Amino acid sequence: MRLSQYFLPVLRDVPKEAEIVSHRLMLRAGMVRQQASGLYSWLPLGYKVLMKVQKIIEEEQNRSGAIQLLMPTIQSADLWRESGRYDAYGKEMLRIEDRHERDFLYGPTNEEMITDIFRTYVKSYKDLPLNLYHIQWKFRDEIRPRFGTMRSREFLMKDAYSFDLDKDSAVKAYQRMFVAYLRTYARMGLTAIPMRADTGPIGGDLSHEFIVLADTGESEVFCHKDLLEKPIPAPGTDFRGDLSPIIDDWTSLYAATEEMVNTAEFEAEVPAEKRVSARGIEVGHIFYFGTKYSEPMKATVTGPDGKEITVHMGSYGIGPTRLVPAIIEAFHDDDGIIWPVSVAPFEAVLINLKAGDADCTAACDALYGELNAAGIDMLYDDRDQGAGGKFATADLIGIPYQLILGPRGIKSGEVEIKHRQSGERETLPIGDAVARITGLIEPQRRTDI
């Protein structure tokens, strides 16, 4: 993408409404624009990151055996009356009336609707287990939206729903999501720790929150230090096999949020030097809730003995529009964002230092073409501007690698590569640049970790 033809409204000043670093950087880097309290437009750069995050989520959900579909944002109140949540959910649910004065709502979650779909089509135990998910906008009328897209009212959520014959197999479904989540965060470069969690209004008796440690996080968390270093389940993990050893390994060490923490237990189970007490961002939440919805909504299948069985369910949420700021909270410095390659809006940026110079521009154009052809997701700063501004923009928007080429380099036949994360610079023959960049980026795409 040529920057001269892109839409990248970067800001030099910090908009005053932004309090935390990720929000500031998302506004400055031209990723989002606030349209009203808790409502955001995703501008091209931000949207590109959001789509990369979404794609990773989809790949890992699919790998685990979940199946994608898409449900509407607007739901009929009838389903919610059936589950009993129409009244229970309270003011956080945005209620809408259509022209015929029928009650609708903008979905804050989809347990009711997916249960309705399930009960309509699935009749036999032979069709289980089943895990259906979608990635769709949700609306929760938060009392106080804040921190940009970290806590917005409209937000994107991947929500998966599992259906099983009994608790044992439902727990296996839960375990599959547990592993899929670990892998999802790892592919984005994040260390997310599963913690015992409160189940809230969704209900149920088995639940984990996945927490990324960050000073700006909204919850206080307590865990064993070794969890930060634990290896992630491999891509070849057999999701149809027994995942218990992995889950046991992860859950054997103490980890709990402030709602669930028991200080005496924490201190008894974790030696003082291994205690981590910190703030964290909740980037995912998984629940097993048994027949809480299947029972009132009559989601049943016929068992092998001809008897009706009420299915056991779980639900599993990840918010891509929260993950983006969470990643920024984890990866930034004073100059801007430092994207991990796997979610970077562009993998590398080529900076033409003297766009007014014909020779320099010809050399940059040629190199840009080669990098594109090599499959690198490239941004090309071909604007006719001072070098300082270009460096500042490249640093701000956090592209992992900067290829810097100007008249000086043309003369010596060399290009400079700056690593955004380490600040390290290397100079190499222009002809070697494509191979070098490919070699740097390829392993960091994390498609197979």
Added chain:
RNA sequence: CGGAGUGUAGCUCAGCCUGGUAGAGCACUGGUUUUGGGAACCAGGGGUCCAAAGUUCGAAUCUUUGUACUCCGACCA
């Protein structure tokens, strides 16, 4: 929903106390010189001063009522 604060150019803000007809920096447009870490100069465009009502000869400025947004607390992917 309680408490606090802010709405003036695309962005950051000054002007308000003490009423007299709209400002700065950055950004933007044209031009000249520039070009290895946010360049310089010249010329220019851009504002229902959040809204309504009131006070006044006169309101960005004073009063009232709305409204939007932000921050602090209790709820949440």
